[in-house]
Amino acid sequence: MKAYRMTNWQSPPEFRDVEIREPGPGEVLVKIGGAGLCHSDLHIMEYPDGALPYDLPFTLATRTRAGWSASGLVSTGTRPEIR
Numbered sequence: 851m852k853a854y855r856m857t858n859w860q861s862p863p864e865f866r867d868v869e870i871r872e873p874g875p876g877e878v879l880v881k882i883g884g885a886g887l888c889h890s891d892l893h894i895m896e897y898p899d900g901a902l903p904y905d906l907p908f909t910l911a912t913r914t915r916a917g918w919s920a921s922g923l924v925s926t927g928t929r930p931e932i933r
Contacts, residue, residue, distance in 0.1 A: 853909040854887065859899040863910055885911035 853868045873879045891910045894902065 855907045857907045880916045883915040886913045
């Protein structure tokens with residue numbers, strides 16, 4: 851899939867190909883129908899290394915339209931965590 855990714859702090863993000871892997875135990879795969887950047891994404895680009903608790907690279911897009919795609923084995927009573 852294509853994704854707009856932060857690869858370096860205080861640098862413009864890059865449009866990159868990202869591998870889609872099958873979900874493992876306790877994970878879900880969410881199909882994103884569309885995504886967009888908002889002003890908070892623009893601010894993230896300005897922070898220096900260590901200012902935010904995120905590991906690089908990561909995908910920018912705080913506004914998404916999504917649907918369920920696939921899930922790994924999830925035990926009863928647990929909720930998937932979106933990261």
